[in-house]
Amino acid sequence: MDKVRFGIVGIGNMGKGHEGYFAKNEIKGGELTAMVDTDPSKLDWARCHYGDRYQLFDNLDAFFASKAFDAVLICTPHYDHPTVAVAAFKHGYHVLVEKPAGVYTKQVREMNEAAAKSDKAFGIMYNQRTNPLYQKLRDLITSGELGEVRRTNWIITNWYRSQSYYDSGGWRATWAGEGGGVLINQDPHQLDLWQWTVDMMPMRVRAFCHFGKYRNIEVEDDVTAYVEYENGATGLFVTTTGEAPGTNRYEVTGDRGKIVIEDGKMTFWRLVVPEPEFNAKFKGGFGSPECWKCEIPVKGSDGTQHKGITQNFVDHILKGTKLLAPGEEGIKGLTLSNAMHLSTWTDNWVDLPINEDLYYEKLQERIKFSSFKKVTSELKHMDVSGTH
Template identity: 40%
Template structure:
């Protein structure tokens, strides 16, 4: 049982052998998860030859895998609407759980999943792999040490999530309210929403403008601009899209002591000689800004990404190491995504915390009125490395 000490290696089961499931298989096969081994996998369809590492037992039924005694921990990597049901089954089986993003398609389902009973010591984590990126970790350290002073403004334009029609034709559930629960917000940019709140905290309200099927033949949002308001008076703008090429990925965080800019894999820090608020109150120069020193910050090379999150998960279970992203953290990005859609549908500013039941009702209405649409499913070249690009 998960409450007892575990011997190395920790035995993993994987539910879902789609694109991201195959990434996890490859990471285990390459030995990228120290003291972790893939012991079993489950999917509705048998995997193509060579998908699973040698010695991995395949189960066409996830319940049978959970009851097999072959696994200590489970990765759920299925379409979003299945996350809550499968997550509850894993927790009920007494196994450790790593949930692929999102925690659930909606805040309400996420709340219910987090409230599901767990055994003492049972670990429940969320796959927020951008948290392993050296640039974001360096920015987090600056903020934690107060190097930027009081937060004044954050602006993130992240439109290099380009997806052609071939991407949306990979499956019939993709980019639908019923099958995915949303578009760019709950799928691609959810990672950025997680980093946004990880760095700057949750806003107290937001006003969003989502466009649905602006650049694609889909029913969900593929372009979003949202305006954020924070408790201390700071403001933010978050813009994302899957139909813009060439796209942009530029993050700015401004505080009274300086400005951080991340773009094109370069992290710049413009540091004020004095806190801007203090300087403003004391200077006699009517146009005098504080002196500023600009330097590029060095960061560690490489990003362990998914393998790094799983390695931390193993360390947490075997050694008691701090968890990189507890499952409860996964609720915050889902709430931001839901709130942006809800704000658009209501055509008004939405206060946070979001009313999860009201949003669920709105999503159910959107799914109910979505017209049936014939989608021609076709094969396409899939390079998952491009899906994780942060440039």
């Protein structure tokens, strides 16, 4: 194989966005050959704008049977990500899925199991992993430069969304339509980076989610979560869609200093002597380790983003390049958001891995009374419009 042919599932905002870089031939060794959507209006739009550039399908059965592609790029609504992925694996296709991996970990675990049984590549569109700031942070932590992690703190409150945004679609900010609010729609990238950069997951979570605090919605729009790690470190994650102006500040403290990412810059307050060593030797009463403020140079700005993940996926298939965002890792960030919901619903600590059956039960209770009634259907009738 010298080229990977892609088929996009869902001609919504995300599907159209991915089509853009394929149309400009920006993916070396990759091309877009097919698209599918069950919404006739979106297919009409595609015919009008794309002409006969791609094979277009109105149902997944015909799409999968066509063999007009080698890999699928899934851009459907959240709930359908795992279902479409499992079907694609069964039909022998490589799979690249948009974030989040799904809505609940029980379903995503089934997707991961299907991937493991196949011999196909599996990736997830965690495009923020291409950002050199977070790549550098991960390198400084995993190399031991920061020492043992003691505290993580991410304030990500610059997700401002007005009521008119939520009113623009009946599925928005509903348990049945999206499966959550700020945690499942806006924060999947940060939840992924939170565990990816420090290379560890918490062992337990205590969270306080507020549902419809600032907007007339049924899901969470304000969250404060506290986590504990196995090594004794602690963490805090604060997010909302109801504050202006917002903040995006990620701070990680280790026993060799602290690193802060804010306003597109990385600052490393590096201790000359590790704190435990200073503490063991210092006899002067008041005092603290000598600290150097280092502005860490980082090449690039936001990274290669979506097309970078797609290029890496193609290179993995054609050249064996290591995946930057393996699809199996999508369950990690989702586990954090599920744990935050479950902690709030049970008003208690939640140990990781979470009780997936209990989470599913609690989610179904909310879906039952959701203002948006999701219509369950067979694959061939599935909504694949991808209106993220």
